[in-house]
Amino acid sequence: MAEVEETHSIEFELNGERRATVVPGRELLVHFIRDDLGLKGTHIGCDTGNCGACTVRVDGQLVKSCMMLAAQLDGCAVETIEAGPAEELREAFNAEHAVQCGYCTPGMLASAAFLLERNPNPSSDEIRRALKGNICRCTGYENIVRAIERVANGKATAGGAL
Amino acid sequence: MSSSSTETGAPKTTTKPWTGQDLPRKEDKRLLAGQGQFVDDVWMHRQGYAHFVRSPYGHARVVSVDVGPALEMAGVYTALTGSEVKEMCDPFFQIAPEPGGKIEEFPLAVDKVRYQGDPVALVLAETRELARDAAERVRVEYEPLDVVVDAVAAADPTSPVLHEEIGHNVAWKGEYSYGDIDWALENADHVVKIDRLHFHRFSSTPLETFGAVINWDPGTDMIEIRSNNQMPIFGTMMLSPTLRAGADQMSWYSQDIGGGFGIKIASYPQIGALALLSRKAGRPVKWSETRSEHMLSSGHGSERTFLDLEAAVQADGTILGFRVRAFDDAGAYLHYEPLGAVIWAQVLTSCYRFKHINVDYTETLTNKCPTCPNRGYSRLQHMWMIERLVDTVAKQLDFDPVELRKINYVQPEDYPYETPNKCVYDSGDLPQELDLALEKLGYAEWRQKQAEVNAADNGKRIGIGIGSTLDSGTNNFGQAQIVNPDLPFSGNGEAAIAKLDVYGELAVYLGTTPQGQSHETTTAQVVADILGCDPGAVRVYAGFNKEQSTYVGFSGTYASQFAVTGIGAAIGAAEKLRGEIVALSAFALQCEESDIVLADGVASYRGDEERAIPMIGVANLCYSNVAVLPDELADRVSLNCRYVYRPPFDPPDPETKTGNLTLTYANQIHAAVIEIDEGTGKVEILDYVAMDDCGSRINPAVVEGQVHGATAHGIGAALHESLDYDEDGNLLQATFWDYHPATALDVPRLKTGHVESPSPFSKNGAKGMGEGGGAPLGTLCSAIQDALGKDVLVTDTHNPAERVYELLEGLRNGGGQSGVEVTSR
Numbered sequence: 001m002a003e004v005e006e007t008h009s010i011e012f013e014l015n016g017e018r019r020a021t022v023v024p025g026r027e028l029l030v031h032f033i034r035d036d037l038g039l040k041g042t043h044i045g046c047d048t049g050n051c052g053a054c055t056v057r058v059d060g061q062l063v064k065s066c067m068m069l070a071a072q073l074d075g076c077a078v079e080t081i082e083a084g085p086a087e088e089l090r091e092a093f094n095a096e097h098a099v100q101c102g103y104c105t106p107g108m109l110a111s112a113a114f115l116l117e118r119n120p121n122p123s124s125d126e127i128r129r130a131l132k133g134n135i136c137r138c139t140g141y142e143n144i145v146r147a148i149e150r151v152a153n154g155k156a157t158a159g160g161a162l
Numbered sequence: 163m164s165s166s167s168t169e170t171g172a173p174k175t176t177t178k179p180w181t182g183q184d185l186p187r188k189e190d191k192r193l194l195a196g197q198g199q200f201v202d203d204v205w206m207h208r209q210g211y212a213h214f215v216r217s218p219y220g221h222a223r224v225v226s227v228d229v230g231p232a233l234e235m236a237g238v239y240t241a242l243t244g245s246e247v248k249e250m251c252d253p254f255f256q257i258a259p260e261p262g263g264k265i266e267e268f269p270l271a272v273d274k275v276r277y278q279g280d281p282v283a284l285v286l287a288e289t290r291e292l293a294r295d296a297a298e299r300v301r302v303e304y305e306p307l308d309v310v311v312d313a314v315a316a317a318d319p320t321s322p323v324l325h326e327e328i329g330h331n332v333a334w335k336g337e338y339s340y341g342d343i344d345w346a347l348e349n350a351d352h353v354v355k356i357d358r359l360h361f362h363r364f365s366s367t368p369l370e371t372f373g374a375v376i377n378w379d380p381g382t383d384m385i386e387i388r389s390n391n392q393m394p395i396f397g398t399m400m401l402s403p404t405l406r407a408g409a410d411q412m413s414w415y416s417q418d419i420g421g422g423f424g425i426k427i428a429s430y431p432q433i434g435a436l437a438l439l440s441r442k443a444g445r446p447v448k449w450s451e452t453r454s455e456h457m458l459s460s461g462h463g464s465e466r467t468f469l470d471l472e473a474a475v476q477a478d479g480t481i482l483g484f485r486v487r488a489f490d491d492a493g494a495y496l497h498y499e500p501l502g503a504v505i506w507a508q509v510l511t512s513c514y515r516f517k518h519i520n521v522d523y524t525e526t527l528t529n530k531c532p533t534c535p536n537r538g539y540s541r542l543q544h545m546w547m548i549e550r551l552v553d554t555v556a557k558q559l560d561f562d563p564v565e566l567r568k569i570n571y572v573q574p575e576d577y578p579y580e581t582p583n584k585c586v587y588d589s590g591d592l593p594q595e596l597d598l599a600l601e602k603l604g605y606a607e608w609r610q611k612q613a614e615v616n617a618a619d620n621g622k623r624i625g626i627g628i629g630s631t632l633d634s635g636t637n638n639f640g641q642a643q644i645v646n647p648d649l650p651f652s653g654n655g656e657a658a659i660a661k662l663d664v665y666g667e668l669a670v671y672l673g674t675t676p677q678g679q680s681h682e683t684t685t686a687q688v689v690a691d692i693l694g695c696d697p698g699a700v701r702v703y704a705g706f707n708k709e710q711s712t713y714v715g716f717s718g719t720y721a722s723q724f725a726v727t728g729i730g731a732a733i734g735a736a737e738k739l740r741g742e743i744v745a746l747s748a749f750a751l752q753c754e755e756s757d758i759v760l761a762d763g764v765a766s767y768r769g770d771e772e773r774a775i776p777m778i779g780v781a782n783l784c785y786s787n788v789a790v791l792p793d794e795l796a797d798r799v800s801l802n803c804r805y806v807y808r809p810p811f812d813p814p815d816p817e818t819k820t821g822n823l824t825l826t827y828a829n830q831i832h833a834a835v836i837e838i839d840e841g842t843g844k845v846e847i848l849d850y851v852a853m854d855d856c857g858s859r860i861n862p863a864v865v866e867g868q869v870h871g872a873t874a875h876g877i878g879a880a881l882h883e884s885l886d887y888d889e890d891g892n893l894l895q896a897t898f899w900d901y902h903p904a905t906a907l908d909v910p911r912l913k914t915g916h917v918e919s920p921s922p923f924s925k926n927g928a929k930g931m932g933e934g935g936g937a938p939l940g941t942l943c944s945a946i947q948d949a950l951g952k953d954v955l956v957t958d959t960h961n962p963a964e965r966v967y968e969l970l971e972g973l974r975n976g977g978g979q980s981g982v983e984v985t986s987r
Contacts, residue, residue: 040199041197042196047454048453080196081195090190097184099678102190135369136906141906142870
């Protein structure tokens with residue numbers, strides 16, 4: 001009782017590079033990124049849009065890629081952790097011990113970068129609000145907030161310990 | 163920073179050692195680039211995707227399972243049912259003696275399902291989506307049965323029976339009795355009685371769910387298991403007899419693990435089912451647990467109900483001891499249980515000097531997800547009960563809660579302190595730590611503010627709470643004999659290999675499976691100090707690799723032990739390696755071994771840095787230039803040095819239930835200020851202090867990170883996170899929407915601090931500390947109680963707005979139904 005699965009031809013930009021492919025209509029963006037594009041830095045934590053482990057940028061906006069279909073990527077530009085987020089943020093996460101297991105980290109970096117682009121000097125409260133959609137079970141958020149404050153305060157330097 | 167140097171003979175450092183520094187983590191480079199390798203990142207050639215078919219019922223007879231409609235779908239490789247599994251394997255070995263030991267559990271449910279989410283079949287297909295579709299076409303006919311979802315009710319002989327082979331639901335029962343509690347209760351100036359306390363069910367819900375890619379190779383009969391299981395040798399012990407496969411056939415691998423918190427010890431039943439599916443299919447199987455599956459069936463933290471708690475209290479505030487009946491809810495099967503039925507006894511008296519204790523402990527089976535270790539396993543429950551007891555004694559008898567704690571704490575001069583069950587608390591200074599916590603909080607100022615706010619009667623109430631706990635680390639597995647005298651388990655240990663490779667590379671292989679605990683960094687720091695090099699020159703292999711790593715039966719990352727066992731093994735291995743490097747260098751430099759200095763990655767003659775040999779030269783002598791060595795030296799060196807660290811334990815006495823159950827005792831003292839909105843019952847944390855004493859700290863920033871994480875788990879559990887079942891056995895929080903794991907907005911900015919009391923029992927003065935003691939649970943309950951006064955009692959660990967509102971309603975109705983009774987002589 002095999003069914004013919006609906007497919008869609010899509011053209012998109014992946015981390016700055018033009019791509020075209022055909023995707024099944026039901027395929028989630030996160031599975032497309034991980035399974036088809038082979039980019040494993042985007043993670044899956046909850047399947048319901050709560051945890052933010054799958055956060056990527058689509059046309060500059062923050063998107064939880066478990067909440068979007070691959071077919072919807074047509075005509076869009078997607079940016080994943082593999083594009084290399086701001087070096088200052090990575091240096092700050094390292095310096096402030098903002099990483100433990102590292103599973104939430106790519107999504108956290110995406111949300112942090114998005115925040116800092118719009119608000120280069122966020123308050124502690126604004127940082128916490130910006131991270132509300134990213135669950136971390138290891139750090140209690142404390143050092144992640146400190147890392148973002150470090151960048152905001154201009155204390156982070158590109159090309160540090162990393 | 164310059165590197166330290168070590169010399170043969172008495173080691174001495176010429177500069178600051180790496181150990182003790184806030185070194186940035188080695189692990190971060192890959193993790194910050196999205197280059198970590200987690201289990202779901204692993205694929206195998208020809209793999210199929212597996213999907214479990216799970217019971218929608220809490221309790222039902224499985225009448226039939228028809229996988230035919232699934233198999234008809236193109237792209238479906240095979241399916242596996244409980245009745246097939248029963249033929250292919252043996253039931254899991256049970257840790258419990260009878261009655262729990264009679265349980266027959268297979269990797270898939272056979273004739274009955276016993277909790278919502280119990281797996282009845284597996285489907286394997288070409289794609290993830292197809293496997294899921296096919297699983298939906300499996301026809302299972304169920305005959306629903308009555309359910310029991312309460313641990314105390316389950317002990318009633320008339321309650322629905324989960325396992326007919328037992329005939330009732332009591333899995334384990336035992337009495338722990340020390341001193342003379344009857345005498346103490348009869349002779350004490352006051353007896354404070356609490357009818358009921360309930361420690362709720364929650365889970366640390368690691369962000370990465372369970373997963374595995376397994377290949378039971380039809381040619382070699384080897385079972386390759388790529389997983390995120392956090393205690394793979396325990397997994398081998400459970401699975402080898404079940405799968406009728408030799409332990410040597412099972413090869414476990416993991417690299418990065420996305421959080422574990424104990425829960426990932428419990429993935430072995432799923433791994434067993436998937437191994438059988440691979441064997442049947444003749445191809446690798448890949449499984450990625452969905453979040454809902456994780457919430458339903460991975461494993462929950464322990465839930466415990468305490469009845470008839472009675473404390474004997476003297477007029478001066480000395481608490482002589484207590485009696486209680488504890489009912490632990492194991493869920494539907496015993497996964498790692500009933501070890502929890504003894505593990506709490508590691509912290510029998512928590513931070514206090516109680517002498518007379520009687521705990522009547524019953525573990526029952528209910529139609530709920532099996533429980534398993536979860537951060538602070540089995541000790542949180544017991545210590546929370548003790549904190550409620552101490553706090554209630556203070557409230558009811560009008561003692562100052564700070565002074566009452568200080569009177570009853572184990573005092574600095576008492577260490578090493580032997581508890582009534584012969585556990586030995588190693589070191590600490592609890593009164594000083596409490597003072598520091600209160601100072602950081604601004605206790606006096608907050609008390610003043612509290613008086614003002616609470617008097618103003620403007621719909622807000624402020625409460626101030628304290629919680630004190632222990633984090634017992636490095637188990638003596640001999641305590642298993644207290645629950646089952648026939649279990650041949652005792653002691654503990656960990657293994658490591660330190661190696662100088664062909665071109666002088668330094669590598670350390672651990673038997674541990676870290677899930678964020680920074681083992682690569684801390685190991686490199688310790689080893690660099692021993693070998694006189696930069697931590698950057700030490701490559702640490704922390705992911706588990708059964709062929710490459712070394713291991714003992716206790717290997718893994720759990721139960722706050724790495725700083726003692728894992729680091730102990732790394733120290734031992736590095737010291738052996740240093741001995742070989744020194745011997746080879748002394749031969750090369752034609753001098754005495756005592757003249758060799760290891761510094762900056764080079765071995766040199768003391769006082770003459772030019773007379774030196776680099777590590778590549780040392781390695782060359784052993785690997786490729788061996789004919790130049792005298793036989794006695796060549797026979798002695800391999801540059802591949804294994805060491806097993808073994809803490810000094812004796813088996814406990816199962817008869818008296820006494821013995822030293824853990825090697826180290828880190829402690830935590832937390833203090834918090836909360837505000838309750840009287841209109842809604844919502845609790846807001848206004849200030850929070852977390853103090854910690856884990857002895858000597860290898861990397862203080864790593865320690866601090868663990869303190870933050872453990873505190874966030876406790877706060878989340880106290881105010882937001884709960885796993886509740888309705889009366890039909892339906893789990894009410896099967897997604898993150900419903901469960902609400904703590905977000906950045908739920909955890910306040912933490913004030914932290916520490917006291918450092920080195921452990922006299924570990925090689926390096928360190929104490930294991932990752933679990934924390936669940937101090938936030940006691941602290942927040944204490945603060946809520948403080949805000950509400952003495953006329954109602956906070957009886958549950960979980961206090962969301964609706965529960966606090968109910969307590970406020972109790973107050974508005976005049977209180978008096980608090981469930982506390984005080985009798986004074």
